[in-house]
Amino acid sequence: MVHFVGAGPGAPDLITQRGAALLQTADCIIYAGSLVNPVLLGLAKADCTIYNSAKMTLEDVISVMRENEKNNRITVRLHTGDPCLYGAIREQMDRLDAESIPYDDTPGVSSFCGAAAALNVEYTLPSVSQTVIITRMEGRTPVPEKEKLQSLAAHGATMVIFLSIGLVDQVQQALLQGGAYTNSTPAAVVYKATWPEERIVRCTVGDLAESVHKADITKTALIVVGDFLGTQYDRSKLYDPTFTTEYRKGSKA
Template structure:
């Protein structure tokens, strides 16, 4: 059996209980060494074989996984494997090989970033939509998903894998309708011990990153959810009737 496990947003104790148990029982662990906190490997038993997939190609990863009919294998991905985890191509190969697998979700780094910011992405009358995306670099994006087109919604945006393209990102965001003064933040290694939060604006993203020496392993968040103006929710409005509570008249 191969278990795809979300390692969580960074801190070793933010893996799920299920994920931790799978790590503890794994005979083989293939982990994304460029991003996964190595402290998570301390959960592994002494006899476990450990492979760093940052140094492996897809064929090499699958070759290790072929042992899944006789051993428990954990494929440890950063955050939640459904977001930029490249797991579909691995699962398709396992299907062809007749090797069973399952997926254990994890806490995505975009959740870790919100925690670091002490922020709520979905504020009433500000934004009820979160757009998770990335800048186009060596890996292209579909034409309809260019940053400036997504930015036209003025919704909350969380931008992965784009720290090295911040000048271009700012230009795309402004082209899409955000002003240069729109609140933004760079969250470096959310929930790790060396986490760093830098609040800025759309127009100062690149300058802020350069000033703080940030070149990778950071998320960019953009939108008025980082401001101070919002409406109170209906959920706890005493005049609002719900399935569980009758509203009272002022």
């Protein structure tokens, strides 16, 4: 059996109980290099075989899984955050399907959740934004034409940008070209959210690139953009005493 497990954003106590239990029973762990906190590997059994997938190809990973399955060994494929985002798990699952190797998937806390917690913010504020766009800047890995950052920025929604801190100059340009954000739109960068070395840079879209360069952040950081980082929003209807719900009758204003 192969278990895909989300390791969480960095802090070792943010892995799920299920994920931790699977690590403790694994005969083999294939983990995502420097992205996964190595403290989690301390949960492994003494005789567990551990591989760093940063040094492996897809074929290498599948070969290890195949060999473990042949020998009735349990494999944990440990990905950072939640592997449903930029985890490259679909191609692994398709290979396992083709070879009739059983697997399951244990979700994890994504780094975009860790970034919100670090900033003490809510991405979806009433009257400000009810949509979160999770995306990345085109670099060596392309994005579909209709998902270019400039096009997505035209919505003015809350935006969380992965895997793009090294292209921050182009990110800033694309955000402004979208037309909905301005130089004064709030932005923030969270480096290694929930790790001991976590750092936060608060800025605006207009000084985003300058702020990142000044902070010397070049990798392992999320860029978040939008007016949810501001101070203006409407009170939620859910907890408004005048609003009637299935569980509570609203009072007159």
